[in-house]
Amino acid sequence: MNILVCGGAGYIGSHMVKMLGGKGCNVVTFDNLSSGHADAVLSGALVQGCLSDTPALRNLFFQYQFDAVMHFASCIQVGESVHKPAIYYQNNVANTLNLLQVMVEFEVKNFIFSSTAATFGEPQYTPIDEKHPQLPINPYGRSKWLIEQVLPDYDHAYGMKSVCLRYFNAAGANPDGLLGERHEPETHLIPLVLQAASGRRKNITVFGADYDTPDGTCIRDYIHVEDLCEAHWLALQYLRNGGTSQNFNLGNGQGFSVSQVIDTAKAVTGKPIEVTYADRRAGDPARLVADSTAANAILGWKPYLTELSVIVQHAWTWELNTTRFD
Numbered sequence: 001m002n003i004l005v006c007g008g009a010g011y012i013g014s015h016m017v018k019m020l021g022g023k024g025c026n027v028v029t030f031d032n033l034s035s036g037h038a039d040a041v042l043s044g045a046l047v048q049g050c051l052s053d054t055p056a057l058r059n060l061f062f063q064y065q066f067d068a069v070m071h072f073a074s075c076i077q078v079g080e081s082v083h084k085p086a087i088y089y090q091n092n093v094a095n096t097l098n099l100l101q102v103m104v105e106f107e108v109k110n111f112i113f114s115s116t117a118a119t120f121g122e123p124q125y126t127p128i129d130e131k132h133p134q135l136p137i138n139p140y141g142r143s144k145w146l147i148e149q150v151l152p153d154y155d156h157a158y159g160m161k162s163v164c165l166r167y168f169n170a171a172g173a174n175p176d177g178l179l180g181e182r183h184e185p186e187t188h189l190i191p192l193v194l195q196a197a198s199g200r201r202k203n204i205t206v207f208g209a210d211y212d213t214p215d216g217t218c219i220r221d222y223i224h225v226e227d228l229c230e231a232h233w234l235a236l237q238y239l240r241n242g243g244t245s246q247n248f249n250l251g252n253g254q255g256f257s258v259s260q261v262i263d264t265a266k267a268v269t270g271k272p273i274e275v276t277y278a279d280r281r282a283g284d285p286a287r288l289v290a291d292s293t294a295a296n297a298i299l300g301w302k303p304y305l306t307e308l309s310v311i312v313q314h315a316w317t318w319e320l321n322t323t324r325f326d
């Protein structure tokens with residue numbers, strides 16, 4: 001099977017490329033390396049290019065007969081999206097439409113799209129299932145939601161089948177320490193906490209301890225990156241077996257607070273972690289937890305690496321390895 005992985009040099013994409021290679025797929029990564037890393041592509045070919053470059057995409061689709069496209073390439077920082085929305089609409093929307101256009105031209109019918117819990121906005125109830133209203137509150141969430149909305153039209157008109165996977169908090173790393181989270185700048189809680197543990201960072205700042213949660217800090221649903229990749233693999237089988245276009249929420253269904261994450265990191269690493277407290281970060285809901293019943297029922301997906309200590313342990317192995325990139 002020939003699979004195009006857009007954004008295959010990034011955090012989740014690189015884990016996916018490795019998994020697809022291990023399953024015997026012929027993988028081609030297309031990545032502009034704006035935030036990804038060439039040395040994270042551990043399987044198949046890496047083609048450096050931008051999704052805005054239609055001739056480059058046509059060349060690629062001409063060269064390989066792709067059976068499916070997985071699209072991880074996007075800008076992902078909620079805060080930045082508020083100040084620089086044009087980048088988000090250009091990259092996450094216009095460039096994705098470009099990719100879809102070339103898929104239509106080359107009659108590639110299977111599309112797996114990385115979406116996000118941010119398409120829901122402020123939760124009206126938790127856990128969040130697929131029926132929850134989608135009212136994104138920032139350009140990042142809106143950019144992903146726009147693509148979710150156009151895909152049914154591509155299905156209707158061109159027979160393109162798609163699965164949108166809405167990640168909650170992607171976390172963890174390849175258990176062997178070969179891959180992990182390498183964002184620059186890093187904004188995500190677990191890698192930042194572990195940088196404070198390793199001494200690469202002085203401390204971790206907790207954004208708000210006055211939320212309506214048991215310990216006052218925000219609750220999130222941390223889902224291991226390997227479990228996320230497994231969901232993509234199952235989605236691919238589902239589409240190849242004639243499944244209809246669907247959207248799925250992906251999480252553990254269990255929430256952990258910021259303070260619980262820090263305590264777990266202290267226990268896993270055995271290191272002291274200096275904690276400071278600051279005001280709430282704009283746009284952070286108190287609690288985001290997924291209901292993944294549909295992914296289980298329809299894709300047969302079940303997360304396995306659900307223990308927070310395991311997620312943090314794998315991220316810690318990676319953090320200790322990353323000194324080699326400094």
Ligand code: UFG
Nearest residue numbers: 076116117118168187188189192205206207218258281284
């Ligand atoms: N946090 C801190 N200090 C930090 C970093 C984060 O206290 O230095 C807190 C945040 O306030 C939040 C929690 O840790 O309560 C998790 O924050 P992350 O930035 O790790 O993740 P988010 O929940 O903000 O974002 C994730 C994805 C986004 C997606 C969003 C959906 O990374 O892509 O969920 O709402 F948009």
